[in-house]
């Protein structure tokens with residue numbers, strides 16, 4: 343417990359220092375940051391077009407999210423092609439265990455990251471991604487997901503729930519039941535086998551290892567080709 347508090351405190355201090363340096367007093371940007379350098383071409387692929395058995399529960403298209411209203415006009419999920427293909431492979435590999443992937447969020451247009459920032463009071467902005475930096479979701483290279491039971495269609499119980507802000511969200515959390523930890527660790531190892539890395543504070547968030555190669559993108563879902 344002591345270690346956790348220390349960890350939280352360190353995280354907060356670092357984030358606060360960073361946030362102060364990065365923004366806070368500046369007005370919210372109107373446009374995505376201009377990034378210099380060579381990037382791979384944005385090629386967003388709809389996950390269910392590769393494998394319709396990937397189940398969707400797109401929270402940001404519902405009221406059930408931190409904004410309390412839908413911020414996506416469509417309940418769809420996209421990733422850059424290599425990441426989407428890797429995900430389809432993972433979904434296929436889970437079938438023999440009677441499991442499938444259930445996706446909460448993938449590519450997130452930059453304008454949505456900006457909405458989160460704008461509605462969050464200045465003192466709480468350490469908890470949301472700074473639109474001046476963008477997020478890995480904006481690059482189409484981060485996915486929030488869990489497992490579901492192929493037979494019942496039901497979400498598998500993990501050590502904590504999606505978007506929960508407690509230590510139960512940590513992928514290394516040692517509490518919960520053995521079965522919950524087993525399922526969480528199974529998801530993680532399946533994802534790691536295909537080039538994804540879990541976020542140290544959220545068992546459901548995975549970054550595709552090639553995320554640096556892709557630009558921050560601001561195309562709305564209805565305009566993704």
Ligand SMILES: [Zn+2]
Nearest residue numbers: 484485486547
């Ligand atoms: Zn995420």
